[in-house]
Amino acid sequence: MSGLFSRRRFLGLSTIGASAMFLSGCDRLAQNEKVRNVLDMAETLTKTTQRALLSQGALAREYPEADISPVFKVNGTSMPDGEEYARLLEGGFADWRLVVDGLVRQPLSLSLADLKNLPSRTQVTRHDCVEGWSAIGKWTGVPLSVVLEKVGLLPSARYVVFHCADDLGQTLGGSGRYYESLDLVDAFHPQTILAYGMNGEDLPVAHGAPLRLRVERQLGYKHAKYLLRVQATDSFAGIEGGKGGFWEDFGYEWYAGI
Template identity: 45%
Template sequence: MKKKPSLTRRDALKAGAVALGGLLLPSCSTPLPPTYGKILRMSDNLTYVAQRTLLPGQALAKEYSYSDISSFPALGTVDPGDSSKEYYSEEYEKLRKGGFADWKIKIEGSVANPGYYSLADLQLFPKQSHITRHTCEEGWTAIAQWTGVSLGTVLQSVGILPSARYVNYYSYDGWADSIDLMDAFHPQTILAYGMNGKNLPIQHGAPVRMRVETQIGYKSMKFLNKIVVTDEFSEFGDPNWSWFTGI
C-alpha cells in the first residue's frame, strides 16, 4: 500500500478533531459515552464525562526519564502461538516462527483506502517514543519506553471518512476493544513495535500492540491483527468491564 509519511502530527490532530464533532450531543457541549444508560457500565458515565469536560482534549499522560524505567511483568499474558493454551492461533504461531516477516495488520471499515500494513510499512512512518506508566486493572504499575507510529497518522493514510466515530481493534488471542476518535488521534496513542529500545517481546504483544496512554492497561491490547474504523459503537467483551477507563 502506498504510504504518506509526510503527514504531520498537526494534520492528524485536526482531522481527529473534526471527526470527533459527531460524538457531541447536538444540544450539549459535554459528550456522553456510547455506553450511556447501560446499568453495568454506569462508571463510564462519570469517568468519560469528567475527563472530557475537565481536561483539555489532547491532555498528555505524564512522561518519565530513562532512569525511571522499571521492571515490567506480563501477568496473565497467554502466548497465542502456544498450542497448549486456550487462545491458540495457528496463524500467529506461523508468523512467530518466521520472525513476523509476513505479519500484516488489516485496516478497514469507514476508510477510503482499506488495506494491509506490514511491520516494515509501519516503520516507514515518523517514529515516536514515549516513556510512560502502565497502570494495570489488577492494581500494579510499571514504567517503560514504547516506540511506534501514531495511530492517527496511520488512520489518515487510509483516508478516514467523515462519518467515522470509533476505532475497533482485534488481537490474535481472541480479544477485541474500541476507542473513540479523541483517543485514537491522541498524540500519545501509538501502534507500538518497540519496548525499551528493543523489538516488542512476545510477552508484551509482539509484533505490534496498541498503546492508549490515557486509559488503564487493558485498553492497550497486545498481539494486534486488525483495525476496523466504524460509524457506530460496537459492544465487546464482558459488560461488567468499563469501556472507558481514563486515568
C-alpha cells in the same frame, strides 16, 4: 503528590472500583439491571469528568528513562495459541500484516516494515492495570493518527476497533478473540501509538509482538496486544459481543480513563 498524579488517581477511582468488583468474582452482578445502570452512570461520569478537566490533547505523564521499571509484568495473554500465530512468529513476522479497513477511503494492508517506515514516537509512560499494579516502560511506534490519516476516515466513522490474535476461549456472542476500541478523541491523541518497540528493543511476544496498542490515558486492558486489524466503524453492533471490547462484553467499563 503531583497535581497530575492526583487527577489521574481521582479519575481512575470509579473505573478501578467497578472493574475490581468483576475481578473479585462478582461478574454475576452484571446480570442485575440496577447494578448495570449504576456502573453505566459511573462510566459516563468518569469520561465526562476527565474530558472536562483535561483538554483533548493533554498528555499523560512521561518519565525519564532512569525510571523504567526493572520488571514489567505481563498483562493478559503471554503467548497466543494457534498455528497461525506460531507460523508468523517462526518467520519473524515477515508474513504478518496489519489490515486497516472499515469506514475508510483507502483500505491498507501494512507490513511491520511499512509501519517502521512511517513517522514514529517514543514515550516513557506508566502502565496502570485494573488488577492494581503499575510499571513504567519505554514504547516506540507509529502514532495511530498517522495510520488513520493515511487511510482517510469517512465522515460516518465514530470508533476505531482493534482485532487481535489472542483467543481467550470465552465468549458472549463473539469469537472469543480479544478486541478493543477507542473513540476518535483518543484515537487521534498524540500518545496513542501502535507500538512495535519496548525499552529500546523489538516488542517481546509476552507484551504483544509484533504490534500492540498504547493508549496512555486509559487502563491496561484497553492496550490491545497482538494486533491484526484496525477497523473504523460507526457502531459496535455486530462486532464480537457488541460492547466495544472483550472485557466490556463481560461487564467492564468501555471508557477506562485514568
